[in-house]
Amino acid sequence: MSFNEKFDQHGVWRREFALRLKLLAGWMKDHDLLDAGVEERLHRLESQVRSDKVMVAFVAEFSRGKSELINAIFFAGYGRRIMPASAGRTTMCPTELGYDADVPPCLRLLPIETRLQNQALMEWRMVPEKWTRIDLDVNDPAQLAQAMEKVAETRAVTVEEARLLGFWHDNHPEDNPRVAADGLVEVPKWRHALINIAHPLLKQGLVILDTPGLNAIGAEPELTVSLIPQAHAVVFILAADTGVTKSDLAIWREHLITEGDGVEARLVVLNKIDTLWDALSTPEHVQAQIDRQRATSAEILGLPQSKVIPVSAQKGLVAKVTGDAELLLASQLPELENALAQGVMGQRQKILRAAVAAGIAELKNEAGRAIHIRRRDLAEQMIELRGLRGKNTAVIKHMRSRIVQEQVEFDAGGAKIQAVRSVHLKLLRDVFHLLGTPTLKAELAELTQALKQPGIKLGVKKSYGQTFSRLREGLAKSQILNADIQSMLTASFRQLNVEFSFSLLAPKEPELGRYQHDLELIERSHLQYLGVRNVLKLSQPDFADRLVRALATRLRVVYESALGDVELWNKSAASQLDAQLRERRRNFRRRIEAIERIQQAASGLDERIAEIHDQERVLIELDTRLTEITSHLVDGPGAGAHLRTIPAALERTDSTAEKIAGKAAVTDAA
Ligand SMILES: Nc1nc2c(ncn2[C@@H]2O[C@H](COP(=O)(O)OP(=O)(O)O)[C@@H](O)[C@H]2O)c(=O)[nH]1
Ligand SMILES: [Mg+2]
Structure with missing residues (x-):
């Protein structure tokens, strides 16, 4: 299966999932199972699946064939180079x-001069008016290709300007652009380009990052410390006609080597194998030469040979455009596409599905608990009513006043519930403070200061180390606080359960460990970046500033999602309390109503008992369907058959169920 097919399949699964989730939400709402915690969880799942992006970055020195490879893999359908x-x-x-x-x-297009200001690239994205916009006509590949030529534009500037823009380094003269006779040097006209087109793969959340060569990558720290490490796949490209050059190696070492997690997401491509094709040699001889190049490249990069995939992007593109199956095979492009599909997409799907399955399991528990409470309340009422059989009016009247008395006592106990809630909120406030933006800002302000000190170049590792150990400490502290909150919740819920016969269960506390892991990855990418030669660039004050800003935008994402987890946890705890309070109040009302009916008519008791029987049956069915629907939700792609059965299951209306739901809505409003 090619990358495109696999990605398509992933998209189908995501769309099906979003649809099923919507149906589930509607169904839950109809049956009054949608409390604030459940709603929040549904909302998160939906946006997690809907906004899931897969970024594939192509990184290499100039002219290795990045753009050609992008054309060949993704855009051959346009029939020309895009x-x-x-x-x-x-x-x-x-x-x-x-x-x-x-x-x-x-x-x-973002003008290169924006480098002179210190906003991070991420921040520039929020100000569309600073970008030059060119509308694209997707039905006109020629116009499309012509517009794209903009990304190749350059500007002639003085050496001083080039230095300010980050393209001139006195300590690395060999990397500097050539000075023309007029004393000017060529630098890129644009800093960053965003192309928005409704290509089928892009529409489904694929993001492709094409990068220029080493010089431009080095000047944009955000690329190295944020965009590339966050890409789900990075394709590093070598050319068979040049082999591994010094600057190829520099890119590999400074921007791409990762340990642990990142390894699976790195693909190395040996492009332009067609330059080794030779009509005068036997195919075996050509293959032997390709194999030799492959082995040498792998050895220099320190990889097993199997990790280097030989292709010809150019022939692959031509073959696709002209429908030449034999040439396509020879280009070996399908092998690369397969590696992308299995490695990258396979991995991505697994991660997303595991996350979704965990969310759905929690959702089911929460909704299941509500059903359980209702069933228990009905069972108790049943006992109460059966006890009234054959009793005289005095007993019935006494029963009524007992229920009223119980209700009064319950309402008086409300203060205890309030107390739990306010202790909970107070503790949470400390966690929110630790993970909040102001705290993060303060930590980074210190780092900025440290990096700005003259002569800091050698102490930079230390400054990073200190900042990150403080950040880690903060996270660890939040984790301890969370554990405290969790024990508080567990104990208070247990007590409330005993006192009010609730069935509260403290929701699972958020797992902040993975954010510690994120911090480690971020620190590592920064240190690796600074380790080799960029540390010298820190003598430029604005470079240090840009670096910290890039760091800040990346850390903010981590902290925001940690905070989101804590909020969700809090919401599910609070909404459990709300839901059980509400159910209990509703229960009191129902019991009193039932007694009143019995007081009014002799047949009231039997009618009410029959009703409770019906309601119990409905709840059992509701529980079964909840299990059914949630288990279908996590099925793999192509499980469309299930999808078709679900709406039918959901549409099957049950008059009793509607009566209960409808009645509940009315009494709640009262
Ligand atoms: N022979 C051959 N040339 C290629 C191949 N891929 C790219 N090129 C050529 O290499 C040059 C640079 O390609 P380009 O995609 O612009 O490289 P980039 O700078 O890495 O994006 C262009 O002239 C391409 O036509 C290939 O597979 N075989
Ligand atoms: Mg290119």
């Missing part, structure tokens, strides 16, 4: 291809 990829017309700025339905098809 990304400029011909000698002398290379991408000069990082270019992201994606799809955002809120923006018309367009190319947006």
